[in-house]
Amino acid sequence: MPSPINPIISGAGFAHDKTTDGEPGSRAMIPSARRIYGDYIASLIAPLLSDAERCSGLRIIRGECISIDQRRYGVAITLADGSCHHGDFAVLATGHEMATCRSGCYVDPWISPADAGVDEDARILILGTGLTMVDYVLSLVLAGHKGPIVALSRRGLLPHAHRSVQPLPIDQADVPFGADMTELLRWLRKLVNDHVAEGDDWRSVVDGIRPFSQQIWQRLSISARHRFLEHARAWWDVHRHRMAPEVENRINAAIASGLLTIMAAKLCVIELGDAGALIRYRRRGANQPSVRSPVRHSGRSSQSPTFAISAWR
Numbered sequence: 176m177p178s179p180i181n182p183i184i185s186g187a188g189f190a191h192d193k194t195t196d197g198e199p200g201s202r203a204m205i206p207s208a209r210r211i212y213g214d215y216i217a218s219l220i221a222p223l224l225s226d227a228e229r230c231s232g233l234r235i236i237r238g239e240c241i242s243i244d245q246r247r248y249g250v251a252i253t254l255a256d257g258s259c260h261h262g263d264f265a266v267l268a269t270g271h272e273m274a275t276c277r278s279g280c281y282v283d284p285w286i287s288p289a290d291a292g293v294d295e296d297a298r299i300l301i302l303g304t305g306l307t308m309v310d311y312v313l314s315l316v317l318a319g320h321k322g323p324i325v326a327l328s329r330r331g332l333l334p335h336a337h338r339s340v341q342p343l344p345i346d347q348a349d350v351p352f353g354a355d356m357t358e359l360l361r362w363l364r365k366l367v368n369d370h371v372a373e374g375d376d377w378r379s380v381v382d383g384i385r386p387f388s389q390q391i392w393q394r395l396s397i398s399a400r401h402r403f404l405e406h407a408r409a410w411w412d413v414h415r416h417r418m419a420p421e422v423e424n425r426i427n428a429a430i431a432s433g434l435l436t437i438m439a440a441k442l443c444v445i446e447l448g449d450a451g452a453l454i455r456y457r458r459r460g461a462n463q464p465s466v467r468s469p470v471r472h473s474g475r476s477s478q479s480p481t482f483a484i485s486a487w488r
Contacts, residue, residue, distance in 0.1 A: 236260065280445075280452040284311045288318045296322045300454055304328040304437055309418055309426060312435055316425065324435045327456060331439025332413045336423035340376045343383035350387050356399040359391070360407065381414050440465075 225232035239255040249263040282291045284307050293299070299315065301308045304326045312324060343366075351362050363384070367377045384391075395403070403411075418426070429435035439459035446453040457464045 280447055284308075288315055288320065293318075293320075294322070295320050298322050299324040300452065301326040302328070302442060304331060304333055305412060306334055306416055306418060309334065309422060312429060313422065313425060316429060316434070320434075323433075324429070325438055326435065327438045327440050327442060328409075329439065329441055329459065330409050331437050331459065332409055333426070333437060334413045334416055334418050335378075336420050337417045338376055338378055338420070340379045340382070342385070343370060343375075343379040345383045345387070347387065350384075350391065352387075352390060353394045356395070356402045356407070359395075359399075377414070378417070 220233065223233040225234050236254075238258070240252055241255050242253045243265050244251045244253070246261075249261060250265040252260045252262070252265060254260070282288075282293060284301075288311075293315075295318065297320075299320075299322060301311060301324065305328075308326045312326070315324060345366075351359055354362070363380075367380045370380050371377055392400070426435070430437065438456075440456045440461075441459070443455040443457055443464050446455070453466065455464050455466055
């Protein structure tokens with residue numbers, strides 16, 4: 176991401192290896208660009224890649240998977256080009272899908288505003304209010320953007336900020352593995368409430384659950400997973416995936432100045448035209464949709480069209 180300041184990246188390895196202007200990074204929580212963290216992850220993967228002398232390492236194959244079949248010996252994965260690959264297990268690690276630029280009004284959030292041709296006076300609609308939105312707003316602010324920015328998501332939730340806290344030690348025997356969603360959330364709320372009542376921070380509880388999160392998810396029923404994704408994921412994400420305090424201050428300043436508006440609404444449709452994107456949306460709790468008109472502009476006008484940026488988590 177082009178923004179030089181991004182949500183906290185924590186981790187002893189990254190903190191130990193990270194350098195800034197030639198100075199070793201500390202092991203404290205470090206606000207850092209996702210691009211830098213991506214380079215760090217790539218450096219960890221590089222030694223594992225197979226090469227001409229070592230064919231047993233990691234191979235990266237680019238292609239479209241069209242089927243996964245379970246066999247007696249494991250799994251067979253067929254790609255669109257007809258090739259078939261075999262393994263003991265198949266892991267679906269799709270990550271976040273890259274947005275496809277469908278017109279001049281759409282902007283890739285991983286490209287800087289200047290490189291994407293976003294005028295400093297353009298009206299910006301960002302779909303999503305998570306960390307990718309935070310990154311892009313900071314990029315716009317640092318580029319001197321002056322036009323209004325609206326970030327829209329169904330609940331209009333912003334990520335919380337990090338604080339310097341230690342994870343709460345949680346005994347594995349106390350975690351209700353296999354419980355239904357209602358019981359699991361009841362356990363989590365009680366744990367947080369009890370911890371906060373003692374004068375501590377809820378972040379300690381969220382961070383303390385992290386070692387067990389994968390096992391908790393794996394032991395949920397399919398129906399419980401669906402309920403979590405539909406009703407609870409957004410709330411969990413803003414507590415679990417947090418931004419640095421410095422970033423929080425900048426986002427709050429952008430909101431206070433009127434540059435950034437966070438809107439809880441459902442996107443209905445984006446209608447593209449020469450003047451930009453006409454946005455139809457329905458605010459949370461409203462019955463009727465609203466319209467956000469694009470700015471009209473001509474070839475030499477100082478006004479710019481509305482841009483739409485997909486930044487869903």
